[in-house]
Amino acid sequence: MTVPLDVPGRTAAEVLEALAGYPSLAGARPLKMGHGGDPFADGSDTIFRDADLSPWSPLAYIGVPAPRQMTLQGRWGLLDSLFSVTEERNGKVRGIALPAVGGHPAPVPLMLWWALLLGLSSLVRYHPTAWTRAIDLDTSVLAAPLREVIDIAKVRVPERLLTALTDVP
Structure with missing residues (x-):
């Protein structure tokens, strides 16, 4: 196969x-x-x-x-x-296929989204000037990818939460 x-x-x-x-x-x-x-x-x-x-x-x-x-x-x-x-x-x-992390299996996708969004929200809260520069489409190479990640998160995170809450082993 x-x-x-x-x-x-x-x-x-x-x-x-x-x-x-x-x-x-x-x-x-x-x-x-x-x-x-x-x-x-x-x-x-x-x-x-x-x-x-x-x-x-x-x-x-x-x-x-x-x-x-x-x-x-x-x-x-x-x-x-x-x-x-x-x-x-x-x-x-x-x-x-998710890679191993520190010799252990990768966290589930919901946990990966949580870690990413926690990191971004910490940047927004504790370093607002850096965040503002990072999302400026005219000057930052990170702006478009950051905006795309946020747009994807709006769809994927609720789906992942629903799956986590309804998939009972």
Whole structure:
């Protein structure tokens, strides 16, 4: 089973090094270019990337060994195990692999949003001049990304809160 992934590297060794920091991707391996038998790349094999087909999509393909035929439930379970978080948006399911933090699994996305927004609100409260300079579109390179993060937070944080409150194990 394969999935496209935006990860740096042209050789299997480089991609495997990048994947090492993602606990949910343990056991995943990149696909090699022009494979005949075993599709998985090892060592210095050149890997298959979307950029080889279309330059605007530089995604690498990684995979995990899977049976040729499997139930849909088995496929979903295997896909779900590759990602730290899966979310559905506009009818499309998207997986997110979060890196390890300090040798431990990454915090859940709600906690990541909380940490980001706490940091930004602390900047606003305790350093208002720096914040005002940071969001000035005419002078700051951070202004557009900060505004985009805030716009995204308006949608994602309520969704994450609802999920956290309604998903009971």
